Amino acid sequence: MKETVRLYQKDVYQAECQSKVLDVFTENDQDFAYIVLDQTVFFPEGGGQPSDTGYIDDNFVDYVFEKDNVIYHQVSSLKDPKGLIGKTVTAKIDWDKRFLNMQRHCGEHILSAVFYELYGGVNRGFHMGLDYMTVDINFEKNENYKMMTDEMMVEAELEANKLVWANLPVFVRYFDSREEAEKMPMRKELALDEDIILVGIGDESYEAGCVACCGTHPRTTGEVGLIKLYKWEKYKRMARITFDAGLNALLYSQDEAKLIKTICNHFATDPLSVMSKINAHEQKFKDVKQELYELKKFFISERAEEIVKDLSQSVIVREYPMLKAEDLLSIGKLLPKDIDNLFVLISPTENTIILISSGKHDCGKIVKDNAHVWNGKGGGRADNARAMFSSRQDMDCFVDYLKKAFG
Structure with missing residues (x-):
């Protein structure tokens, strides 16, 4: 054809x-x-x-x-x-999409040129997604750099945007053969032998800005508008940079500014002071959490002491609306191990029962053999087990069964 x-x-x-x-x-x-x-x-x-x-x-x-x-x-x-x-x-x-792709692809070329020029980093992988782009940078041209740092990211973003502000020309050259193309200074070796397209930034002698590419690009770097670096992470001994350019970078920056404003309003402060406010809030939260832990520990100890004061019933049932199943297990650990009673500890908010025993009553077997009759499920060991129910009514029926069977 x-x-x-x-x-x-x-x-x-x-x-x-x-x-x-x-x-x-x-x-x-x-x-x-x-x-x-x-x-x-x-x-x-x-x-x-x-x-x-x-x-x-x-x-x-x-x-x-x-x-x-x-x-x-x-x-x-x-x-x-x-x-x-x-x-x-x-x-x-769709011109808007075309121009955005031109901005983004040229932005990738600019950023890759900066990583090459500053740190000897070679772009070994590129992906253009809907919401962000990534480049995989291998620091193979400069032995002084082994991996990305946050400081390098800040410097690279600034230098990349300086190239945007310089409004440098973006040129495209077509070559029939590798021999012709290789006369141009390039930051990356060619992978093609014919029909080669080279895209460059600024002067044709600027090695870092020239590379083979078949994509679409604007006439000048100024049309890219903005390059925004989001994060970096280690990837196959390289640094994967997540970033964007053009309209996408602007929209991201606007969303980021809105988020910062919302956070600042929440803490009644300004952007420069917001982290100190957050740190103070986190410390207060940790202090309150520790206080709650100590209070709950005391409350659980009190409940265990209260239970052992009256062991007249073979099956001892206690309900604790404020406690969760894990808290009930903590109560169980404080109960004497040589008492033959069957303890039934209930968490009504979770429709869950914790069975505790010295082992005389096999708690795990009781749950396994009987809980399913009332749509319950669970399991455990001989000395403790958990039974969970879909409704309060089913849980109450199981408790009634325990009283009759082991009381």
Whole structure:
């Protein structure tokens, strides 16, 4: 099939064109069709960059890819696919998405150039997602740097944005062979032998800014607008940087500012003082938590002493609305181990029962053999077990059974 003319390579700002339909086909009875045009403004997925979306006449194009120099436009199934062949159609991209991808991809080039120039870091992986981008930086060109630091992130973000503010030209060069392309200074070795596209920042002698790329880029770095670094993490002996550029970076910064404002309003302070307020709040929380722990410890000890004061009943039932099952187990640990009573400790808020015994009454077996009769479940050991119920009524029935069976 005839090679598709790529108008986006001639003018990345062209958003619309008239094209002739060369072919339309589907595969394996799928719900979409592929349209092949003689020329297109649509950028196909490649180089880590998503494809353009848009319309061919009234047909929404949700995905575009290239195979054997032919570009395929994916649309929803057509009523008369073959009837479209030979007709002239209007191909129009979603310009806002195109420009955002131009900002973001160029932002990645700028950031990678900075990591290379400052720290000898080489970009060994790139991903452009919907909400963020990532680059995997390997510090292989400078032995003084082994891994990323927070300070390096701050410096790199500043230097990257300085390149944006400088409004440097972004150039694109096309080469038929590796020999021709390798005459250009590049920060990364070529992986292609022919049909090579080099994208560079600033002067052609700026090695850090030049690399092979098939994506779309603005004419100047100033159009990127903003580069914002979010975080870094170790990844396969490299540093994975999460960041964004252009409109996405601005929207993230706005959301971040709103969040900071909300937090400041909550603590009635300003951004520079908010961490001291948060630290003070956390310390107060820790102090209160410790006080609660001590009070609960005392309360649990009191309850255990209260239980052993009256052991006249074989089955001793106690209910504690303020305590959870784990607290009831703590009470059980304080009870004497040589008493033959069966202790039934109830947490009504959790519909849970804790059975405690010296072992004379096998608590785990009691729960396993009987709790299911009242829709309960649980288990445990001979000296303690847990039974959980879906309703208070079922739990009460189980307690009544225990009183009758072991009382």
